[in-house]
Amino acid sequence: MNTTLSLLTKNVRGVLAASAAFSVMATAPVYAQEAEESAKAEDYEQIAVVGSRAAPRSVADSAVPIDIISDEEFKQQGATDMVSMMQTVVPSFNVNDQPINDASTLVRPANLRGMASDHTLVLVNGKRRHRSAVITFLGGGLSDGAQGPDISVIPAAALKQVEVLRDGAAAQYGSDAIAGVINFVLNDASEGGSFEARYGSYYEGDGDMIQLSGNVGLPLSENGFINLSAEYRTADDTSRSIQRDDAAALIAAGNTFVADPAQIWGSPEIKHDIKLFANAGVELSDTSEAYIFGNFAEREVEGGFYYRNPHNRGGVNDGGTNEDGEQLLLVGDLTGDMSGNCPTDIVVGDNVLENPTYINQVANNPDCFAFNEMLPGGFTPRFGGTVTDMSLVFGTKGELENDITYDVSLNLGQNEVDFAISNTINPSLGPETPFEFSPGRYTQSEQTLDIDFTKPFDVGLYEPLFVATGFQYRNESYESFAGDTASYEIGPLATQGFGIGSNGFPGLAANSQGRVSRNNIALYIDAEAYITENFMLAGALRYEDFSDFGDTTKGKIAFRWQALENIAFRGAFSTGFKAPTLGQSNVRNVTTAFGTDGQLIDRATLPPTDPVSQLKGGEQLTPEESESITFGVVADFENGLFITADYYNIELTDRISTASGIALTEEDIATLLAQGINDASSFSEISFFTNDFDTTTEGVDVVANYAMEMMGGETKFSLAYNWTSTEVDRASENISDFRIRMLEDNLPAVRYSATANHTNGDWRFLARLNYYGSIFEDHLDSALPIDKVGSEFTVDLEVAYNFTEELTVTVGAKNAFDEYPDENTQYAGIAGSLYPTTSPIGINGGFYYLRGVYTF
Template structure:
């Protein structure tokens, strides 16, 4: 997937004696071209180069948040209570879903996460992209972000662009960093240690190893829910305050290991190997279960006068207990004499209020385990043919966990912690890439590249522990089945599905004249599960004047539906439009019940993308790029909005052997159900100058994005459409100044986020025009010695919060709009020490 690495190596040798060339080399990108690597300004498409220094100058520690600061159209927000999104946050490039961006490491395709973001804030609902948070910043030499459609070059998923993480390859030296941070409100304490070391591998190679360890405490930005407050007012002293937590999850352990190896084999060839192991345990909040009306736990229905009744179970086994079914909960059922006498003090009858008098709030999370290994060889033959042959193995596993909850059907014998199951995504890829410059009499040789790729992928689901799915003795009496909030995967629903695909590509690029470069690409892919597709791209760059060049591209692209999207079965808890919790089952689109509701075999998403921009590189040091993009995406994949189940639907599910179907209120499935047009402008500018006795570097990253849903079926609600169109800020920019003076360094970064719309809780509770926000990041660094420096900084230094959620905050206790682009936690301060050697 990389360009000629021989050219790369030659530039490295030159850099050893030319410091100025070294700085220019850091702006060389190999992503987006298979010709000789070009500088950012010489590229025909927009590319951002993020150096390792830019990652060091940030308060954020996770990769997604770091990327948002320096890439104009990259967006990510907090996921305080959002099911699997709490474990792997979806990030968005150029207004697309998180799995519309192809991720590479050292130019090789990165495997997907096993996590499917069933609740992805509208835009990323149902997305299944790679987990970039497993990549430690300390391992990176630079990051290349190609902001243009590149499916014709790299294959499925590259609709929004490509991110290439380039690993460090030094054979000596290293660094060690210790970092501590906390939010201004005194919670969310974070501790991180990271280290990187380069070592020689004989006298002709290198071994570069990175390790990182991090923990972070949870945060809370909640108010008491209205229903919980009503219970307390009614005399129920067992209700927690707040009953439900909105905030960052707890990161119990986050371990990341990366290694990058290379060995010169002589005769212009080398062998390489790199890989990683990462493990992260996360636990976050969930929705509060009201002890009066939680379905399948406490809700006994409504009587003819509209009074809420209590669900009471008969423990005798033969229904001889004659337990009451007409106890009205009132304002506090715990004080109801009938409840006290006929249930609490009756060994034959049972209600969960006896062991959970204040209700309960599950804690949801899991352990993410990620590993990869890539090895291969590359070089150049005597006839100037460059080759790169590699094997790529990757796997991501998520083992879910839920605690402080129950399996209602087990009654008083229920445990309170469950392992609901695990999902595993595995991929194996073989790449063969060839490149040859052909002299045809033009200003520059025509670089002709061709290649072959074979990829096999597997998606596996494994059953949870028996208590998480067991049908207990109270199931027939209306009590829910499985671990409440996230029922376990039963053995008859586990399984493994796989597919393979082959791809051939042809890529040509050349400067036809001294000032005009033309490039083209064509790619054919054939998938075993849905057929083949052919995509193409053409791009140009014209140096119109000495300091100004124009560039542009047109491409067609696609994203294949993932195995997870086509086959997953899952149950998640969500808010219904009536303000009550519902259990929503996600079924395969080919399931008979899904088909009754409009489900069909998934097909690829198809895109047409246009990019046009200008590059200005002035003699005074000012460098500016401005690029317009227009993406038309048809047959977009997403989960359907919740569809209510009838009694007939439930009976059909039961007949299929889905024994917990009586617990479902709604179903959803993946569908190709809407088309969108996204357009935007990215502006990137850099300027350096001497001032105040030192050097100052200024940088601007600006983005305007607008998405319109052109066509959608009835499976996509009007609220979902608004989220797709307006949940990301239409305008976002950051302006950074980094001043160095002797041993001191001062950084200031101004961040602006435009207003957004939120469908609060994904349940038809609109929050219109959440106001625009501006935050300030500050950092002060001092070099104590040649090898040791200390840094004190603040992210969101002025402690800004989004507009309060005044209209709906009492429903679930969320003080702020949960999808706010500035987050809900406020200011964060940090201190770090860095030792280099």
């Protein structure tokens, strides 16, 4: 019997359980202590570790653009999941809703600086975060096929600050850092804490959300700390649908079994979302310390799927057409020897349920069967699953003789997704089919050893030359587990044209499960120094060798020049890479999508080295390669106005993505069947991962902050502005023209937010204006172009009052004026989507919330 309770799982749960037990014993004396007001801690929030391996730099002193987001900024907004929170405060960070988008429903892909979600390296306390097991097979064009980390498992309550490096950094940190790096810095307080309760709902009266979170800092002996965080959240689903044209026609024809709406477009239901984080450290001596941190998270999500029409769903109800082009009903013979003489010429008409031949020869005939008997109104599957994430990092760092500092750590991470689909069938099993399936699970595991050293050298420059060097070993594996037997079983009706496997997301067959792994080693050297008082120069070189595709060497050079007292210029040039993930190279999966004729199809994703993929152009994946330029200006004026403006240009070649759907011929299907892929007759198209196109992305980020006294209090103003443009320079025939348009124009070219946060005594008032430029959408990824989804403004409002020094209550609204994207007037009737599904402002409208925070 397979079990997910691996050694890592046991270790993580053990550490968190021991930490929780320790907190119970130590809480009483800590609660009695008053929280210390520390200017030093406040100053630290302006210092970033990411971007430089020398002494930490402030935002203004960095040679590359960095955003530092304090924990308070996360609390002052209506969003509750980490991905949406990041979009509010980082100018070039974009994410949209995923109403019906397969695995993307479980882990929403996010985009930094116009890149895919796996082009951003994620760190926690400076250590590489493992990637998710979820591959976004349908990622809205830009992130199709991406497999990045799942940052939504990180609770805001656990954070001290977040550092966002908006610059290519693969030469410093390794694969994936093409768009930049996000470093989540955990809270390291040894005393005090907070508890937060939050409730919210959409103006439409759905999507009710409840969230409880807490954090506590405790001393660990006299020279250490342990900081514990927890979060629990649930959220109801939403619906922004209209009735589909085909479903409305069925109802008009007298089919009273069709739901209204037949298909739901909206946010999925979050049945539970549990996040636990522990961070601890202790001084071993005056010059050394030990640290350990880890997490456990579990999230169960369920969302809508596409409606199956009871007249023409392929492999379920579709019996082909007659000579007159009329739709026929698929009827199965249950006798076992085809002696039932079941009719194959039943014309469905407007309502097959009223057809006398169907009533007399199928519905009232035990030898013959059609799914209209069980599901007379068709059916709409519910798709989702459970994501389980865990990590454990421990190590030691300190200072040796001769000013050499060291950091040695071991990093264990694992992410697992266990898919689930309900309200669906395995058509080949006929009337014996179950209606709920577990179609399989996937596990991504990573183990990393880091050994890092730094040392300053006095070489006669204005400041010492900081040199950092290190070694990294990483082993990773991707394992797929078969679904329950019924989810892939070949039933007795398979030879009669009925589909095989759980309809909508067929289970992974036992002969397709397996484990693949690889390892890589890396060596790097960084150097940084102020050549003169006003000119800093930095460089990095990194060599990596992967066991599955070979080695690569990347470099970076950066500068900062303080040209005037208040104005500095900065810039960088770097080369980068992203290694193909094990999942991209080896996964097998079947997804349901709309074809170009507006009908649902089953699209199989096969490894690029599979013979059928190779027949259609598939090849062994190679790394993506990038060249990145950043140039900017920093202005820090005496009146308190602080502005940074940075231009970036990223040329990315051999980008990895899924090919557009490629139709299968009868010969292709025969080849698949010969390989033992027995459900191949259910496939209409195939896809595979491929290095298939090159792009150039350029943009500008502007960040400004200003504070002033007004109306008896203090007001802080901030602006985050981004312009991004992407051009596809080369693409093979595997990438459709509509897919190219999605890559270039599905993210808003211009996005900005302007915030005013006013504090007056015990009151705080916040107003934020958000702008999203227009986009292009290929609706349903089905060659249905919406050339211009119009630009939109939204406004966020928040009012907070401190009832006591410990208790603060906040009332707020996200998208306070209930703005919606332009209605989908062209194609709404095809699948019932009232709005463009990839709209950057989402499709749910306004959201109000009430939050209470108790600090101790």
